[in-house]
Amino acid sequence: MHHLLLVVNDAIATVTLNRPDVRNAFNDEVIAELTAVFMALAERPEVRCIVLAGNGPAFCAGADLNWMKRMATYTHDENLADAQALARMLRVVYSCPKPTIARVQGDVYAGGTGLVAACDMAVSVDTAQYCLSEVRLGLVPATISPYVIRAMGARAAHRYFLTAERFSAAEALRIGFVHEVVKADQLDAKVHELAQLLVQNGPMAMKACKQLVHDVAGHDITSGLIERTAQVIADIRVSDEGREGVQSFLGKRKPNWLLP
Numbered sequence: 001m002h003h004l005l006l007v008v009n010d011a012i013a014t015v016t017l018n019r020p021d022v023r024n025a026f027n028d029e030v031i032a033e034l035t036a037v038f039m040a041l042a043e044r045p046e047v048r049c050i051v052l053a054g055n056g057p058a059f060c061a062g063a064d065l066n067w068m069k070r071m072a073t074y075t076h077d078e079n080l081a082d083a084q085a086l087a088r089m090l091r092v093v094y095s096c097p098k099p100t101i102a103r104v105q106g107d108v109y110a111g112g113t114g115l116v117a118a119c120d121m122a123v124s125v126d127t128a129q130y131c132l133s134e135v136r137l138g139l140v141p142a143t144i145s146p147y148v149i150r151a152m153g154a155r156a157a158h159r160y161f162l163t164a165e166r167f168s169a170a171e172a173l174r175i176g177f178v179h180e181v182v183k184a185d186q187l188d189a190k191v192h193e194l195a196q197l198l199v200q201n202g203p204m205a206m207k208a209c210k211q212l213v214h215d216v217a218g219h220d221i222t223s224g225l226i227e228r229t230a231q232v233i234a235d236i237r238v239s240d241e242g243r244e245g246v247q248s249f250l251g252k253r254k255p256n257w258l259l260p
Contacts, residue, residue, distance in 0.1 A: 001037065002029065002033070003018060003019055003030045003033055004016060004017060004030070004034065005055075006037060008044075008047060010199070010259065011046060011047060011049070011199045011259055012048065012049055012050075012051060012195045013041050013047045013050045014050075014051040014103075015034070015051070015052050016053045016055055017030070017052075017053070017054040017055065017059070017060060018055050019055075019064075020054075020055045020057070022064055022065075023056065023057065023060070023106075023107070024054045024055070024056060024059060024112070025060065026060065026062070026063065026064060026111060026112075027063070027066070028067060030064075031085050031089045032085070034092075034093070035085075035088060035089040038050070038089075038092045038093050038096050039092055041096070041098060042096050042097050045203075047098060048098065048199040048203060049098055049099045049100070049101065049195050049198040049199060050096065050098050050099070050101070051100075051101045051102075051191055051195060052100060052101070052102050052103065053103040054103075054104075054105060058106040058108075058112075059104045059105060059106050059108045059112055059115075059116070060111070060112025060115055061107065061112060062109045062111040062112050062133070063110060063111055083142070083143055086111070086143050090114050090115070090118050090143060090144065090146075090147060093119065095210075095214070097207040097210065098206075099210065100120045100121070101120065101121045101122070101195060101198075102115065102116045102119040102121065102178075103187065104125065104128050104169075104178065105128075105184070105187060106125070106128055107128055107129045107130070107131075108128060108129075108130050109133055110132060110133050110134055110141065111143075113131075113132055113141075113144060114141075114144025116177070116178070117144065117147035117148045117150065117177070120210065121179050121194060122177070122179055122180075123178065123179065123180040123181075123182065123190050123191050124169045124173070124181050124182075125169065125181070125187055126169050126170070126182065126184075127169065127184065128169045128172075129166045129168060130167050130168070130169070130171075130172050130177070131164065131165070132160050132161050132164060133164045135161070135162065135164045140161075141161060145161075148177075150217070151177050152172075152175045152176060152177040156175040156177075169181045180194075199259060200258060202241045202245055202255065203241070203257060204241045205236060205241060205245070208232060208236055212229070212232060215228065216229070244256055244257070
């Protein structure tokens with residue numbers, strides 16, 4: 001990988017955007033690398049959670065300027081293929097079976113908000129600024145919208161998609177876009193605290209929980225949905241992990257998935 005750093009330690013994989021000279025803006029190469037690394041980590045059983053981080057003053061400034069210059073000359077079909085690659089990358093992050101944490105150490109602009117929103121959790125420094133700036137360029141935040149709207153809600157999206165104004169980490173917390181806002185010297189400790197909670201849990205149960213949220217959120221409570229949720233708990237109860245979890249709890253011992 002040329003644009004990312006990967007470290008795996010004690011079941012926690014940290015993927016770091018490493019283009020600080022361009023504020024971690026992404027291009028087609030970064031998109032391909034992010035897609036590949038998240039797909040690979042999804043298949044590694046020793047990895048229990050993934051932290052997405054950034055080096056330098058910004059977490060991610062959105063699209064790389066040189067990439068945007070190239071896109072300006074693309075045909076419609078070339079633009080479609082380009083957008084589909086970005087959409088696939090965001091989907092891979094969002095649907096990763098491992099729990100994910102965005103470690104936001106600096107500003108987040110445009111497509112960078114999609115990366116934060118695609119993660120399960122987000123911890124932000126209190127000095128970070130957020131901006132969905134696309135309309136200022138005559139564009140729209142289309143490919144990131146499924147994730148950003150889910151994260152901040154449609155009402156907030158109406159405002160921040162349309163005004164392209166910057167908003168603070170405190171506002172991001174208020175609207176639910178991030179889960180924690182901390183001082184810079186507390187960022188790693190808070191991310192580590194969340195990661196340690198995650199690695200204690202049943203890996204298959206967390207995978208099922210992520211899928212459960214995806215399946216249930218925003219859907220009407222129909223008989224079909226109720227039936228699917230009953231099926232989920234029935235399936236997990238008879239799984240090896242489910243049986244081990246219950247038996248270890250009743251036997252007052254640690255489950256076998258805990259790390260030594």
